Amino acid sequence: MDFAAELRNAGLRATQPRLAALAFIAEKGHCTVDDVRDHVRAKIGSVSVQAVYDIVHILTEKRILREVRPVGLPTMYEIETCDNHHHIVCRICRKIENVPCAVGYRPCLQASTTYGYVIDEAEVVYWGVCPGCGG
Numbered sequence: 546m547d548f549a550a551e552l553r554n555a556g557l558r559a560t561q562p563r564l565a566a567l568a569f570i571a572e573k574g575h576c577t578v579d580d581v582r583d584h585v586r587a588k589i590g591s592v593s594v595q596a597v598y599d600i601v602h603i604l605t606e607k608r609i610l611r612e613v614r615p616v617g618l619p620t621m622y623e624i625e626t627c628d629n630h631h632h633i634v635c636r637i638c639r640k641i642e643n644v645p646c647a648v649g650y651r652p653c654l655q656a657s658t659t660y661g662y663v664i665d666e667a668e669v670v671y672w673g674v675c676p677g678c679g680g
């Protein structure tokens with residue numbers, strides 16, 4: 546993926562910290578801000594937590610990153626692939642995996658009552674116990 550081009554298409558400068566963050570998130574998937582900061586620091590030297598927050602927020606706003614927020618877990622970021630995939634989370638070790646949407650388009654669950662709202666998304670998180678934790 547050409548992140549420099551993607552940043553420029555979104556009207557952003559392709560700075561080193563942004564590129565380092567994107568490359569890392571693309572490789573690792575589901576990263577916390579702390580994960581990203583540690584990596585960017587190791588890669589290009591000192592970077593503040595605030596700078597990393599700014600990076601992930603602007604990239605999420607531009608829909609280059611997707612925010613993943615299962616209840617009770619730190620917010621994570623992954624490359625936005627617009628595939629509407631869901632997540633499965635281990636209740637014990639908090640390991641997280643992608644699960645392709647069974648339906649493939651939003652919203653994948655039909656609400657029994659809409660109150661006249663135009664619904665464009667159903668947030669689905671599967672919770673369970675992973676094989677490593679004896680599931």
Ligand SMILES: [Zn+2]
Nearest residue numbers: 635638675678
């Ligand atoms: Zn587990």
Ligand SMILES: [Zn+2]
Nearest residue numbers: 623632642643
């Ligand atoms: Zn994911």
Ligand SMILES: [Zn+2]
Nearest residue numbers: 646647648653
């Ligand atoms: Zn779905």
